[in-house]
Amino acid sequence: MWVVAAALIAADGRVLVQRRPPGKSLAGLWEFPGGKPEIGESPEQALVRELDEELGIAVETRDLTASAFASEALGHRHLILLLYICRIWEGAPRALHASELRWVDFAELNRLDMPPADRPLIAALAKLI
Numbered sequence: 001m002w003v004v005a006a007a008l009i010a011a012d013g014r015v016l017v018q019r020r021p022p023g024k025s026l027a028g029l030w031e032f033p034g035g036k037p038e039i040g041e042s043p044e045q046a047l048v049r050e051l052d053e054e055l056g057i058a059v060e061t062r063d064l065t066a067s068a069f070a071s072e073a074l075g076h077r078h079l080i081l082l083l084y085i086c087r088i089w090e091g092a093p094r095a096l097h098a099s100e101l102r103w104v105d106f107a108e109l110n111r112l113d114m115p116p117a118d119r120p121l122i123a124a125l126a127k128l129i
């Protein structure tokens with residue numbers, strides 16, 4: 001399973017995370033916004049679409065910087081999670097799919113309950129920003 005996700009980074013260095021809603025797999029855990037590419041989409045096109053659907057923001061593919069990936073078993077599937085950094089977007093993110101959004105610094109990011117694939121990504125992100 002391939003998933004693309006974005007670390008949106010605000011001017012003050014905080015990162016946006018969203019909470020997975022009840023009824024979904026991994027409900028209640030915090031994640032980077034994103035999702036699965038559809039057939040025929042590039043990873044960057046998929047992420048632009050997901051950020052529009054999930055947060056209502058407009059992002060240009062050129063403003064997505066490929067940054068890190070994680071490879072983790074997830075139940076009986078195997079997840080490859082591609083993380084992009086994004087610092088430029090239009091609009092104010094709203095929780096259109098998530099139960100909650102939060103802008104967090106790295107100390108908070110490390111304390112949040114996130115899926116296992118996200119742990120190594122946070123460590124990688126800390127070195128990149």
Ligand SMILES: Nc1nc2c([nH]c(=O)n2[C@H]2C[C@H](O)[C@@H](COP(=O)(O)OP(=O)(O)OP(=O)(O)O)O2)c(=O)[nH]1
Nearest residue numbers: 003005024025026031032033034035036115117118
């Ligand atoms: N967007 C996102 N997904 C993540 C992260 N970490 C992580 O393990 N995932 C997993 C959760 C989901 O299984 C999958 C993303 O799928 P999705 O959000 O598009 O769809 P979904 O919840 O319906 O997925 P699922 O029920 O098939 O697991 O990737 C993350 O940081 N961001």
